[in-house]
Amino acid sequence: MHEPDHVLDKIRARYRNIWRDRLLLGADTAFLFALAAPSAQMIARDSDTVSRWMREWRTWSAAHPTARLRGGSRRTVVGTQEVFTHLDLPTIDDLVSLDQDLADHWLRANARWARLQKLPGGAAEERLRPHLQQIVELDDADFEILLGATTWFTENPRSGLTIRQVPVPGMHTKWLSRHRRLVLACLSIPDLGGDIDQNDEELGQDNLDPLGLKALPVHVDVILADPVDRALVGGLRHLSAPLPEIDALPVHPETVLIVENKESAYLVPDRPRTVVVHSLGNHLNVLDEISWLDGARHVYWGDLDRAGFTLLSRARARMPHLASVLMDQTTLEEYKALAVEDGTRVDTPEPNLIAFEAAALAELLTAHGTYLRLEQERLPSAFVLDQLNRAMEGHGSGQVRY
Structure with missing residues (x-):
């Protein structure tokens, strides 16, 4: 019963x-x-x-x-x-009527569906169906932005604007990154773009094409460690410019050091025929577009954490001879007291880590089932500079791969 x-x-x-x-x-x-x-x-x-x-x-x-x-x-x-x-x-x-939560959901679903049907061109039922639950769960402000964005993109399908230029109140890059699939569904446009990292500051052009938008130029940060190279660009040591301008720099480095974080990159001293590329995050595709990287020795220095090894592996997938420095078990063990707990979600590295890197990655897992993070900036400067110099000279004590 x-x-x-x-x-x-x-x-x-x-x-x-x-x-x-x-x-x-x-x-x-x-x-x-x-x-x-x-x-x-x-x-x-x-x-x-x-x-x-x-x-x-x-x-x-x-x-x-x-x-x-x-x-x-x-x-x-x-x-x-x-x-x-x-x-x-x-x-x-x-x-x-037998459950207040159901009643609230049904009322909101009907009210929102009625408004979606009034959008220019109506609402494509089958394309919206997989997204209805997410639409109903939106807070009121986000739903209003969704309606405004759908209306504007319907009326301006090929605007050629950047996201920040679109005159829809409340819509910005982060919002569109989170809700792009809903906007496309409301517009009855197939979503052919790749996965989006919602932590990215800018969406890629492939994600913006269906909406008729253009991406901002990707900026790349470099340090010209060679005074001779600096003389060619008015003495500037630190540069941040769109990718085509970085590619056009009149430099021919023998060594390129790729550093995950800006503060750590600033430690690198002057050194002949050396360029530092830093702060790329997940935008590692730019490494395919910089012609003066060809023929140089490539060295990578990232955080001693799971994300650092994932980024290293992704960079190495583009640069098979990429070496690593300060990303080994010895460094981790010596300075483990400076590490903190790491609870972030991280993608699995590509299967191209070498033995000492894989050993350091495994060492990040504690006996309690948590993970450690040893950030670049926490390592002593004197130790870092010694290891970087050895790595860029090509005789780092077992820590570099060529």
């Missing part, structure tokens, strides 16, 4: 399965839920329990007048007994 709470769980599950169809198709049919009514033998064997169950359902029914209890007869040794067999709910409105 099902209690009211058990049937309510069934009602919630049924709603989750059908609400999209009811919203999109508009058809409304009755719902019927079996109560697992007691048998004649059960009534004869335990009439007190059956009586209590009947009273519970009568009380519940009185508090929910839109729900209808259906009865049936059971022939027992003490005569015919009437029991409740099913719960009838004539419409989906009757169904959601």
